[in-house]
Amino acid sequence: MPIRRGQEYLESLRDGRRLWLMGERVDDVTTHPALAGCARSVAAVYDLQHDAAYQELLTFPSPSTGQPVSRAYLPPRSVDDLALQRRMYECLVRRAGGVAARLPQHLATVVLGLYDIRDLLGKEDPAFADHVARYFEYCRENDRSIATVFSDPLHHRNHPVSKQEPLRVMARRPGGLIVRGAKGVGTQAPYANELFCMTPPRPDLAPEEDVYFATPVNAEGVHVICREPLASTNPADHPVSPAWDEMDSIVVFDDVFIPWERVFYLRRSPTLDLAFATRLFQGAVGLGPWYVLVRMAVKAEVLLGICAAIADSLGSAAQPSIQTALADAMVYLETLRACVQAAEANPVRSPSGLALPNPTTALAARTFAIERYPSLLQHIRELCGPGLLMAPGQADLHNPDIGPHLHRYFVAHDEGAPERFRLLKLAWEYACDSFGSRQLLFEMYNVGSLATNKQRLASTYDTRSCVALARELAGISG
Numbered sequence: 001m002p003i004r005r006g007q008e009y010l011e012s013l014r015d016g017r018r019l020w021l022m023g024e025r026v027d028d029v030t031t032h033p034a035l036a037g038c039a040r041s042v043a044a045v046y047d048l049q050h051d052a053a054y055q056e057l058l059t060f061p062s063p064s065t066g067q068p069v070s071r072a073y074l075p076p077r078s079v080d081d082l083a084l085q086r087r088m089y090e091c092l093v094r095r096a097g098g099v100a101a102r103l104p105q106h107l108a109t110v111v112l113g114l115y116d117i118r119d120l121l122g123k124e125d126p127a128f129a130d131h132v133a134r135y136f137e138y139c140r141e142n143d144r145s146i147a148t149v150f151s152d153p154l155h156h157r158n159h160p161v162s163k164q165e166p167l168r169v170m171a172r173r174p175g176g177l178i179v180r181g182a183k184g185v186g187t188q189a190p191y192a193n194e195l196f197c198m199t200p201p202r203p204d205l206a207p208e209e210d211v212y213f214a215t216p217v218n219a220e221g222v223h224v225i226c227r228e229p230l231a232s233t234n235p236a237d238h239p240v241s242p243a244w245d246e247m248d249s250i251v252v253f254d255d256v257f258i259p260w261e262r263v264f265y266l267r268r269s270p271t272l273d274l275a276f277a278t279r280l281f282q283g284a285v286g287l288g289p290w291y292v293l294v295r296m297a298v299k300a301e302v303l304l305g306i307c308a309a310i311a312d313s314l315g316s317a318a319q320p321s322i323q324t325a326l327a328d329a330m331v332y333l334e335t336l337r338a339c340v341q342a343a344e345a346n347p348v349r350s351p352s353g354l355a356l357p358n359p360t361t362a363l364a365a366r367t368f369a370i371e372r373y374p375s376l377l378q379h380i381r382e383l384c385g386p387g388l389l390m391a392p393g394q395a396d397l398h399n400p401d402i403g404p405h406l407h408r409y410f411v412a413h414d415e416g417a418p419e420r421f422r423l424l425k426l427a428w429e430y431a432c433d434s435f436g437s438r439q440l441l442f443e444m445y446n447v448g449s450l451a452t453n454k455q456r457l458a459s460t461y462d463t464r465s466c467v468a469l470a471r472e473l474a475g476i477s478g
Contacts, residue, residue: 098299
């Protein structure tokens with residue numbers, strides 16, 4: 001099967017999966033009032049692949065069949081390949097205002113990253129390399145939607161390990177493994193066909209806990225437990241959340257059978273080689289962190305657009321304080337754009353020969369992005385002021401009883417007021433309400449916290465040339 005259409009994708013979600021929301025089982029994610037909006041939005045992304053205006057950008061001919069498949073599965077070999085990947089992803093996330101962080105094209109990078117390190121996986125067992133290659137082709141040729149789960153449940157730091165139950169292999173059968181446990185944060189899991197599970201390396205990781213595998217979302221024993229929905233039921237005043245509330249989930253594996261061909265890594269040695277394990281985990285992430293930057297640069301366009309449009313609507317764009325805020329938003333956008341393209345233009349080669357965006361540039365940009373993101377949201381709040389709270393909604397403006405009062409006193413013959421109210425509602429979604437707060441939390445901890453990213457950068461950055469220059473200027477020889 002080549003690229004799917006949206007309706008085919010929606011039909012694939014009606015598979016008997018065990019999906020739970022607010023303590024109740026969801027029979028059909030594609031029709032549930034709190035979940036259907038995002039399902040339809042992802043379906044529209046699948047349909048876009050068939051649009052003649054977009055197909056060349058979004059697809060490429062399958063090396064197996066010649067039929068069009070998602071460009072996200074094209075292993076990048078050059079700067080031009082990376083540029084096409086970026087333009088593909090920019091096109092898709094721009095349609096979602098930068099808030100869709102787990103489109104099928106993004107999660108394809110995890111499978112691509114796994115495929116890139118298949119030889120490394122094969123050092124543990126040659127069969128793993130073959131399993132990965134077959135799974136990569138399966139996902140590419142069947143246009144699957146994938147969700148990743150790798151976070152362990154939170155516990156008190158002093159909670160005894162003996163009383164915890166991390167996800168682990170419970171039994172080995174002739175045909176596969178039995179796994180038990182739970183993982184999160186399964187963003188987009190309700191809308192996925194496949195779950196890809198991996199465990200980040202840690203010193204106390206036991207062999208039976210160190211496993212990478214994939215399973216269909218509707219596999220027996222899999223339960224997807226959703227957080228509280230954040231999609232507004234009022235799309236007239238909430239233009240983003242009804243369509244793009246990417247659901248985060250806890251995924252429970254209740255003695256789930258994983259066929260051997262879907263097991264990609266299982267450590268045999270009782271001793272954990274942290275360097276080896278870290279290479280596995282980072283390789284499985286693949287192009288994902290760079291895709292995050294691409295999306296955040298698009299979101300920066302939206303944030304600057306909100307700031308500039310609100311300032312223009314209020315007639316405050318010439319005020320020095322407002323210009324300072326606008327300049328901050330411009331610097332944020334241009335810095336992210338420059339870093340995305342610099343990482344793309346100066347790739348490094350993976351062991352298998354793929355061109356990967358420069359990881360040092362990408363990591364520095366990621367650190368900058370999450371450190372400055374909260375201040376951009378605060379600029380929006382300050383630019384909008386109390387209008388964020390008091391902007392009338394569309395239902396109020398069109399109500400025959402109260403609408404005339406609002407038009408008399410709030411619109412007050414200001415032709416720009418109706419558009420300003422809509423802009424304020426958009427700003428509310430990005431900077432204030434529960435949907436915006438979830439976006440902030442996601443950006444701050446997606447691909448590691450600010451502190452984690454700074455530690456990664458400090459531990460990997462090559463300072464030798466900088467130290468040599470400082471020593472030379474200080475008159476220190478040798």
